[in-house]
Amino acid sequence: MSALPMHRLVRLIRGGGRSNEPISKAVKVLNYGWITVGASLMLSLVGVYAIDLGVNPERSMGLFVHSIAFKQLVFMVMGLVAGLVIALPHYKLVSAFAWGLFALCIGLLVFLLLPGIPKSIVAPSHGARSWINLGFTDFQPSEVTKIAFVLAVAQYMRFRSEHRRLRGLLVPGLIAAVPVGLITVQPDLGTASLFVPALFAMLIAAGARLRHLTLIVILAAMAAPIGYQFMKPHQKDRINGLIKQFQGDTAANFDINYQSSRAQRIIGAGQIIGMNDETTRAIVRYNELPEQENDMIFAVVVARFGFVGGVALILLYAVWVGGAFLVAASCREPMGRLIAVGIPAFIATQVVINIGMNIGVVPIIGITLPFMSAGGSSMITSWLMTGLIVNVALHRPKPPYRSSFEYADDDGPDPLKPTKPYGRSIGFSGRAFTR
């Protein structure tokens, strides 16, 4: 093999620059990132099986091969490869493209909404303009926007402290507002709703004052009724349907609450340890669970494996999120830290909303379950996220880096001043950079 590509690869892994250090010094092979990989793998495999349960009532191998379950397996492999590709180059190099990638994603989101775009390129699906037809497949820009958003916010905040002040939250808010607004207009309220919790998580991790964030949450809650008025009829219907369900009105189970009520029925049917394979397939089929391979995949898993299986699944996601937070905690560099907080925030929010939809505590807003719901974009994006976590875990922070987010929580003479210098006292070029 030619030495040149290998040399370039090594430079990518190191994150650029020249160094005579062995590569083993630049990477931490044993790291918490593998926890997320393990969890991702298990979730993906369970997802393939669950999709097959939902779409292959005859349990026929022939049907499996031709069904979306097999496609999901292929997407899983593609996701693994994508994750590997994004995990290798130092995240510092990746984040160098953060703003560019973010701008590109915003551009694509704008493109989706432009009038006059032929339907052969942007075809509405379920009433939303969310997909671009690439010919060989459909591509959902909002999925990649999640990653670009995390990178962009991390890039913005990594060396800043303005977010410690209330007005310092404005810019991160604006960064979030752009993709949230564009995605809401598609309309894809579900995906749009994921960005705000991710932003909040990154702000919390970055040291924003908790009372500022609490104030914002309270103001948002107070403004929610006003926001309700601007919702589309079907969105209002879904919220009303949820309220009716809590009121015990089962009449809506035949229309707006149909999907949720069927999912809840199938989940309940799982009881403690679930039903056998054959019975589960029959139950899912004859109870006519909509989106059984997609938004309601969790219901299929619980039907098969019961409460035990449902808890195990939630535990796997907890392990994934926990693994990512461990990566964040073990990372000393602000960019890596924010990436390792922002990404799991997206995953956790998506999991909570999707499972909430299935168990009837959240209205149906069309959110998939990461690693499990059928769909190439979702699977590949989820693995890209895993790849980024592994990236942060794998690579040692490359100097120069500054102290990251060490402040007195609420008091102190200068809220912006970090309380503790952080960083290697013997760092880049022998000089320590402290503030």
Add this chain to the structure above:
Amino acid sequence: MSRLSKFIPIMFHRRVLLLGALVLGVFVLLVARLGWMTLTENGAQSRAIAARQLVVETWLPTVRGTIFDRKGRVLAGDQASYDIAVHYRVLEGRWVYRGPGGELHDISMRGMARRLAARANPDLWDTLEASEQDEISWAFERALRDRVDAMYREISRQTEVELDEILARRDQILARVGAMKESHRVRKRATEYQKYKDRGVSPSAGDRERIEEMANQPIAEETHTHTLVGDVSDEIGFSMIRQSRIMAPIVRLPEGTDERIIERTSVAVLPGVSVIYATARIYPFTDVDVRVDRSSFPLAMRAEEVVTLDEHDIGSLILGGLGKGIQADDRPRRARALLDDPALRDRVTTKRGTDRGRYMNDDRVGRTGLERSYEDHLRGLRGYTIENKQTGDRQETPSTPGLDVNLTIDIMLQARIRALIDPRLGLARIQSWQGNTKPETMTPGTELGVGAVVLEVATGEILSLVSGPVAPGDGDWGRLGITNDAQRRYFEQVHHPYINKAIAKPYPPGSVAKALILTGAATYGKYSPHEKIKATGHLYPDRPDILRSWIFKQYKMTHAEQLGREPDGVDALMVSSNVFFFTLGERLGPIEIAEVYRRFGVGHRYELGVGTVWPGSIGALDSNNDGSDLTINDAIQLGIGQGPVTWTPLHAADAYATIARMGYHIEPSLIRTGVAPAVSNIGLDSWAAVEALDGLYAVVNDTKDGTGQHITFENIRDPVFNAPGIDVWGKTGTATTGPLLFDPDDLGADGNGPIKARIVRDGDHAWYVTLVAPEGQVPRYAIAVVVDYGGSGAKVAGPINNQIIHALIAEGYLPDVEASP
């Protein structure tokens, strides 16, 4: 520094821990909710509901019980047939299709058209503008509507029912279901709003919306099929079944179109059509051709030529009929029946308590006659299959046919008697030789209504219950010569064709009651054996204008003069002496004479199970029939069967049979139950019964003085009864009654009386009640005949009664002396 800061000095770590705790907390809440759904009773309920979807329960059709006559002929039975039904949603202009699990869904025509258009152009569809999509969809929608129109035409062609008729039936169904839906909507709203009222709160706008949604939920009738053409043959049924399974492309697609597209754009050739295996109720003996031998007719009508009459609706008033579709009271009535009858409940319910004979929409239900009164008995029990969609296991409980009903009626005897009273034959028409006393109204040829009963003395079984004329069961009034509504109204008011005159129309007994009075008076000690009572011609010596014997009225002579002796009971019956029986009535008085009538069944409602039955009455209709409201004058009148007393031909036959049994009463029965009939003794003195029978025998057989012995025609005394080898006991009756008014406008009476009403029937009802037996034997059958406004019992009712005897001979109940070697 806080305590946490001591353990976790790095702020970032504390914040990450906070985030982790937040995530974990939310996950714990999700787990808690999951646990509530799966581990509690909710899980078990959900499992049960989910599992139920795997099981398909299908009811299997059943067969209604058969009604047989006494000789085992099928009078009413089920015959397999098919109904051609169409789903309601298609009838109302929508489309139906089957989902992946076989379940039926409905969709608007436009919606279906769009789906098909998209399937026909899968690659292009999403790229088209909305207006282009609409245009293509419209073409598909037209094709769908054409398919539905073709479906109606095909049903019309196959079943040979006019298309207009089919469309009219469709409109009727839509109107009926629409009305039901509106009624449901109104009721639902009222019920829901009442709940708020009861709680003392006002419903919010959201509540109102919810109530409207609930009220607008589809009703059952909107979700299933409705029969357009029923009772089609196997051939048509099978043909329609085959066609209903065929799918064909809705539009012609270009050559070379992918097979999958062709398949996905194919829809049913007969949208919404279901062929339902049904059963038709047949009544094989409804229409019978009867040969009538007129050689034994009254001399004036006698003929050697045998005529054949096509008789219709034989036994229809007894058997009744079914109606399609349940009514509001059917389910509650059945529920009550199950509650009241443990034996029925045990027979019809499954182990889980489901009534296998439960009513479902479009069921056939007995509406009139025995079909109604024996509904729970005749109703078959559905079988059911339980199929597990997952395992394919199938359990089947076969259906159970309904129980049969065996009648005491002989349908061929019934048919013969119907033919006898057919106006075409002439016996049930005014004849000029009968000397009717109301010639201005009862002109020759006037059709007469008749009620007749044949009762077996030994068992009380009813062999025949005939009434005529009856309304055409098939609605063909033209058969009766009725061509318009006015004629039909006239016919209905004059003849009461819906009432069985043998059991449900009240008649004054007239002189036929005299046999009862004689035996009753004897029993009460008011008459001694062969006691002679002075026949004065009129009861009150100083009042020759009232309470007179017919012979005095007509000939100004007395029966004593006629007979050459004062009459005793036998004579009095023979000559039908009014004064004799006025005297007995006077002796008995109101209370005892009422008791006499009651002992013979007047005031008793026969439980025959064929609908309306007149129980008879003594005194005012709302009295207790105990004579407490009667005067002595009433009692006197009652002595000759006039005054405030009514009964039916069945009462008459029953009373005479009781006399024949020497006072032992057997309740008349229409249904053979296998249980011996109840016998009771009404307490007649045997000698009185014998004397009465002697008198009755003399009526028929005394050639000189028997009032019912002959008909004089052109100076020839033609015996009323001419069946050789048959002994007949009997009594004529000419029961005075008021004229019948016809009100053409059905306006009834105003303060000044009926408007434009005119007398259409006048005179007396003609009775002849007989007991018949083979010569030398005790009475075997009781026959009661009454002819509305017929006048003379001997001349009008007598010939009919005679022909009934001949019919009994023809059916083998009496010996045919002429035929035997």
